Amino acid sequence: MTDNPPGLDLARLQAHLGTGELRAELIEGGRSNLTYRVTDGTARWVLRRPPLGHVLATAHDMAREYRVLSALHGSAVPVPRTLRLTEDPEVIGAPFYLMEFVEGTAHRDSAALAALGPARVRALADRLVDTLVALHAIDPQEVGLADFGRPEGFMARQVQRWGKQLAASRSREVPGIDRLAEALAASVPDSPAPALVHGDYRLDNVLVDPDDRIAAVLDWEMSTLGDPLTDLGLLVMYTDLAGQFAGVIPGVALAPGFPSGPELVERYAAGSGRDVSGVDWYVAFASFKLAVVLEGIHFRFAQGRTVGAGFDRVGALVPHFVDHGLAALKEV
Known part of the structure; x- marks a missing residue:
């Protein structure tokens, strides 16, 4: 303090x-x-x-x-x-x-998570997915959030919005990022019924109590009403890339017992009853969104306007997310 x-x-x-x-x-x-x-x-x-x-x-x-x-x-x-x-x-x-202030642990380190043992890790990951299912099952009108977003045309606007965010933070050329944006815009899927979406749902954005229950979901700055599969695609993307970018992207999915991306999708589908056959597009969109977010952070770092450690490594990560997004869309 x-x-x-x-x-x-x-x-x-x-x-x-x-x-x-x-x-x-x-x-x-x-x-x-x-x-x-x-x-x-x-x-x-x-x-x-x-x-x-x-x-x-x-x-x-x-x-x-x-x-x-x-x-x-x-x-x-x-x-x-x-x-x-x-x-x-x-x-x-x-x-x-x-x-x-809510007591709990935000798991960001795979070694610390692995110390729980595979069975507890798997149970915690299952609870993470089940909490996402519960979020997407909430009726926005019942909690006073019926006007919290504009679900119609949500994904097309999202692709456009993040393209504008990229333009606002553009300070250098990033190979492939414009091709990824164009490919996403050309293949926007039909969204399922709208839901309240978190926008950055992952294990290190929740607090876990000593009994491995989720005590609180945090960091709602990107929440809105829209396509619930955006949350699922983001969670899968983080799982796919776990551990590759130490200090920036949490590597918790490397802990023994943590489900693979397809296993997360399977549990979400079983709990929600939604069609998840098009999840690869959402993984690609999540990759693009993270590339834009990181490029914005790199922009602030270059101006000397960031607080904390690790920002000097962010700019080098952006191309990796672009490549992951293109691969999910079969564009490479």
């Missing part, structure tokens, strides 16, 4: 909240919105704010993230309880929100 973590003015936050003296620390692991553990010496909270510097439109909307967490609290999908949203950037220099 420190008195002055980067990106967080504790004196102004303390005055705004009316608390005693605050201390905080940046929670490592994220590459986008900044997350801090904050305490007054008695109570503990978590604060989320946008990244420093270059911010793409709608990508770091604190009110949106706060809204979906508030809507899901008490549902079949465990989330932290929200406490306060402050949209005035004058308080700490950016909009932010506070939520309760």
Whole structure:
């Protein structure tokens, strides 16, 4: 804990909240919105704010993230309880929100996960998929999120949107990335019935309790109403590439017992009843989206506007995601 973590003015936050003296620390692991553990010496909270510097439109909307967490609290999908949203950037220099601190482990290391043993690893991965099925089964209208997105034409807009995000962060040539974007746009599938999607669903974006149950699903900044297979494709992509990019992409799927990509798809299909025959397109889209996200992070790093370790390696990863996406579409 420190008195002055980067990106967080504790004196102004303390005055705004009316608390005693605050201390905080940046929670490592994220590459986008900044997350801090904050305490007054008695109570503990978590604060989320946008990244420093270059911010793409709608990508770091604190009110949106706060809204979906508030809507899901008490549902079949465990989330932290929200406490306060402050949209005035004058308080700490950016909009932010506070939520309760949830005890749990975010598994990012394959060795630590492997220590659980294959049976526990498999059971945890199964719970990860089952929680995704539960999320996609929620009726958005019942939780007050009927207007949380525009499902009609969702995938076509997504491909277009991430193409625009790429243009906004473009600072160099990345071989194949435009070909991947064009191939995705030319083969957009017909989406199943819309659902609430997380947008970045993976094991290190959940907290796990000591009994290997999922205590909270975190990092909802990309959530919306849309095609649920985008979440599945992303989860499979992370599993396919586990361990290849140490320090940036979690290698948890390398732990003995963790299911393969096809096994994850099979369990999701059994639980949800959805047709998953076209999942390869969604894996390719996930690869493209991650390539764009990483290119945006590289852009901020090149400007000296990132906080934390590991950002110097991000730019070199982008071509690997492009290649993976092209391979999923049989474009290489």
